[in-house]
């Protein structure tokens with residue numbers, strides 16, 4: 561056992577009373593259920609609702625003039641949100657733009673940074689990647705007339721949960737042009753050593769980019785300091801921008817001026833865009849990797865949400881998140897001992913993300929029983945229950961309660977009445 565603190569409800573309440581972020585819970589619309597799925601879809605905040613309503617109002621009152629007038633002119637909104645989110649990833653304001661989606665942004669960045677030349681034709685990913693990243697890389701490889709079976713190298717996991725940095729580095733041969741990795745693995749919650757992997761890629765003349773979906777908003781990054789070439793992420797998980805909220809991309813300033821692989825008129829320098837020339841004069845910062853008209857109604861909630869990230873640093877959020885997940889793991893080890901659970905995420909703080917990954921042979925049915933008991937977890941096939949206490953709105957007391965409820969479900973075997981079949985959306 562790793563814990564030294566008492567695993568009691570009273571202790572949880574004491575931690576909540578001392579929590580300097582406690583007031584932020586009031587900023588969110590909490591559900592009747594205890595929500596542990598903020599790593600799939602963050603809850604709505606009142607400020608996100610307000611910036612969304614402000615956007616509707618500006619459309620209502622300004623019509624097309626909203627592009628250039630009003631308190632947040634739409635024409636500059638993606639840039640403004642990019643500036644506001646730069647601190648989340650350790651970037652300068654011009655290195656981040658809010659545009660597209662995770663998948664689209666990976667297509668854009670691979671189209672921009674993957675140039676197979678001579679024998680350097682391969683792309684490294686991992687066997688445990690989120691499928692969309694793999695599909696996008698496969699199609700980018702095909703667009704170059706190459707066979708993804710041969711040119712996409714998926715680094716294997718030794719145990720089905722984790723990927724060893726050493727194995728990734730060993731795969732960085734002189735046939736590799738590009739490495740694309742998750743910051744945090746979506747199932748096991750493993751946090752990769754981004755700095756080490758970036759240095760290793762660069763020593764070998766390889767470009768490297770990261771999918772930050774499972775870390776941005778929960779874990780601080782220093783992309784610019786580490787020299788990461790590019791990154792992309794969604795804002796609807798820990799950044800609470802709402803379902804289908806617009807994604808983000810980061811391009812290191814050393815690459816500014818590199819032509820966008822997928823160009824569009826929003827790639828233009830802002831002051832040249834309305835010259836309507838047929839020769840693109842691309843912007844010389846991350847804005848160049850935009851394509852078309854921004855999805856204003858899906859951008860708007862992010863403005864309100866990011867205000868909170870400007871008040872509370874991601875370093876503070878990470879400290880609380882580590883406290884919540886540590887408390888949860890300690891409780892699980894004691895309360896759920898010998899009930900068939902395995903904690904699949906790494907234990908060390910510098911190797912784990914924002915969620916606890918619990919494996920159990922009955923994971924599907926246990927998740928259904930948790931929902932019935934008023935807890936919203938997240939199931940990932942074949943046997944993973946992801947539990948994400950979120951620093952902005954989850955309390956230590958809720959963590960304590962959720963483990964007690966899970967214990968009762970296991971003792972009473974109340975999961976047995978559910979069908980062992982996953983839902984369409986899991």
Ligand SMILES: *Cc1c(COP(=O)(O)O)cnc(C)c1O
Pocket residue numbers: 661662663664690692693742746771773774794807
């Ligand atoms: C959530 C997630 C995505 C989702 O991509 P979309 O384009 O927003 O659908 C992609 N990659 C990872 C690692 C994710 O966790």
